[in-house]
Amino acid sequence: MTWAAVLLAGLGCYLLKLAGLSVPPRVLERPCVSRVADLVPVALLAALIAVQVFSTGHRWVLDARAAGLAVALGLLLLRAPFLVVVAGAALTAALLRLA
Amino acid sequence: MPAPDESHAAIVRDGLGVGLATGAYGVSFGAISVAAGLSVLQTCALSLLVFTGASQFALVGVIAAGGAPLAGTLTALLLGTRNTLYGLRLATTLGWHGWRRTTAAHLVIDESTAMALVRPTPATARVGFLSTGVAVFGFWNLATLAGALAGTAIGDPRTYGLDAAVGGAFLALVWPRLHTPLNRAVALVAAAVALGIVPTSPAGVPVLAAAGVALLAGLLAGRGGAR
Numbered sequence: 001m002t003w004a005a006v007l008l009a010g011l012g013c014y015l016l017k018l019a020g021l022s023v024p025p026r027v028l029e030r031p032c033v034s035r036v037a038d039l040v041p042v043a044l045l046a047a048l049i050a051v052q053v054f055s056t057g058h059r060w061v062l063d064a065r066a067a068g069l070a071v072a073l074g075l076l077l078l079r080a081p082f083l084v085v086v087a088g089a090a091l092t093a094a095l096l097r098l099a
Numbered sequence: 100m101p102a103p104d105e106s107h108a109a110i111v112r113d114g115l116g117v118g119l120a121t122g123a124y125g126v127s128f129g130a131i132s133v134a135a136g137l138s139v140l141q142t143c144a145l146s147l148l149v150f151t152g153a154s155q156f157a158l159v160g161v162i163a164a165g166g167a168p169l170a171g172t173l174t175a176l177l178l179g180t181r182n183t184l185y186g187l188r189l190a191t192t193l194g195w196h197g198w199r200r201t202t203a204a205h206l207v208i209d210e211s212t213a214m215a216l217v218r219p220t221p222a223t224a225r226v227g228f229l230s231t232g233v234a235v236f237g238f239w240n241l242a243t244l245a246g247a248l249a250g251t252a253i254g255d256p257r258t259y260g261l262d263a264a265v266g267g268a269f270l271a272l273v274w275p276r277l278h279t280p281l282n283r284a285v286a287l288v289a290a291a292v293a294l295g296i297v298p299t300s301p302a303g304v305p306v307l308a309a310a311g312v313a314l315l316a317g318l319l320a321g322r323g324g325a326r
Contacts, residue, residue, distance in 0.1 A: 005168030006141050009158055010148025012172070013179040017151075018204035020186015021193070036317030037184050038276075039285050040310055041153060044178055045273035046286035047293035047309030048160050053266035055297045057165060068263030072270050081120075082271045086127050089267025093260030 064093040107226050110218070114230030117210050121152075122238020124268075128155055129246020131265055134256030135163035139247040146243035150236060151208050153272050154178045160265055161303045170303025177310050185212040192216070192224045206232030285316045 053065045068089035075085045125146060132142040137159060145155045154175035161171035186207050192215060195203055206228070215228035253259060277283050289309035296305050 002137060002141055002162070002168045005158065005162075005172045006137075006144050007148070008169070009154065009172045009175040010144070012176045013149045013151055013154055013182070014205055016176065016179045017182045017186055017207040018201065020183035020188075020207060021190050021195075021200050021204050023183075023187065032317065032321045034184060035320060036314055037180055039282065039313035039317050041178055041181055042273060042276045042282050042286050043289035043309040043313035043316075044157065044174060044306060045153065045269050045276075046290040047306045048157055048174075049266050049269045049273070050290035050294040051164055051297060051305050052160055052269065053263070054294055055164070057302070058298050060294070060297065064260070065263040065266055068260060069266045069270060072267035076271060076274050082124050082268075083127070085271045086124065086264050086267045089270075090260035090264035093263030094258065095260075097258065097260070 064096040067096055068093040105218075105223060107223070110214075110223060110226045111230040114214060114227060114232075115234045117214060117231050118234025118236075118238045121210050121235045122242045124152075125239040125242030126246035126249070127264060127268060128152065128159075129243040129248075130250035130256070131156070131163075131246075131261055131268070132159040132243075133247045133250035134261045135159040137162065139244070139251060142247040143240065143244055146240045149175065149179075150205060150239070151179055151182055152239075156265070156268055156272070157306070160269070161306060163262070163265065164302050166303025166306075167301070170301075170307060174303070174306050177307075182207050185209075188212065189215060189228065192221055193228060194221060203228070203232075206236060208232065208235065210235050281316065281320055285313055288312050288316075 049069070053069045055061055071092040072085045072089040075088045080088070128146065129142055132145065132155075133139060137145075142159075145158065149155050149158070157178050158168075158171040158175040161174055162168055186204065189207060189212060193200075193203065211228050211232035214231040215224040218224040218227045250256065250261075256262060273286065277286060289312040292312055293305035293309045296308060300308070
């Protein structure tokens with residue numbers, strides 16, 4: 001099942017890229033379509049953050065992951081690079097669990 | 100914007116730099132993916148075949164949360180739609196057809212698009228696109244393998260806070276997109292909706308429901324005349 005998910009994602013994501021290079025621009029470049037396309041990643045990523053950090057299975061959970069996210073937010077406000085943000089979140093959670 | 104007479108060597112050097120920087124976080128993808136329960140081979144297949152970071156993180160994120168793998172695929176595809184828009188913008192600049200276009204399509208990602216669209220001429224845009232795309236592809240896949248191997252060697256990923264790293268990675272990915280009030284509002288509502296239905300819906304569904312928020316907001320914003 002995981003392999004099917006991996007291969008389908010690979011095929012689908014490639015076809016999405018190829019479609020952009022192949023389709024006449026005016027077909028998809030309507031303001032409404034481009035606005036939705038701009039908002040979809042924002043909504044999905046925000047939802048992924050919420051679900052990843054504040055839930056386990058079907059329960060809401062507030063634990064070391066939330067502290068990690070708070071540190072990540074602080075680092076982003078300080079314009080830290082991607083890897084520093086990710087490492088900061090991980091390190092915070094790891095240290096809190098040690099304590 | 101770079102000077103029109105910028106040398107191809109300088110553009111390639113920039114591309115390599117971006118490739119190295121972007122590729123480096125392939126290490127975190129590799130480690131997070133095996134922590135989510137994917138094998139090293141599956142993890143490497145994702146980086147080779149999907150080759151678009153946010154989609155890959157999303158797929159393993161859904162699986163890590165206990166969602167059906169195909170729900171992960173659907174989320175990955177929805178995130179991959181932005182590459183279609185990049186392609187639309189690149190098509191006329193690159194002007195490639197046949198096998199060139201079929202091959203180049205795989206390299207249409209955030210970084211290669213950005214490095215192509217800042218160039219003033221089609222010739223330099225092509226060099227920027229190709230050098231960045233190829234460099235990111237190479238480093239991203241090497242780094243994924245390294246991260247996956249390291250991830251399997253360290254034992255329980257929670258000890259190292261790798262489960263918290265996922266949230267940090269997603270926040271860093273969405274960060275540059277929160278530049279307008281509409282985008283920030285959509286992010287907050289999407290997060291609230293997803294979290295709100297977590298207790299009552301199958302894993303993977305809350306994230307997909309968030310796409311509905313984007314669709315609704317996109318349609319309503321147009322109707323209200325708000326930009």
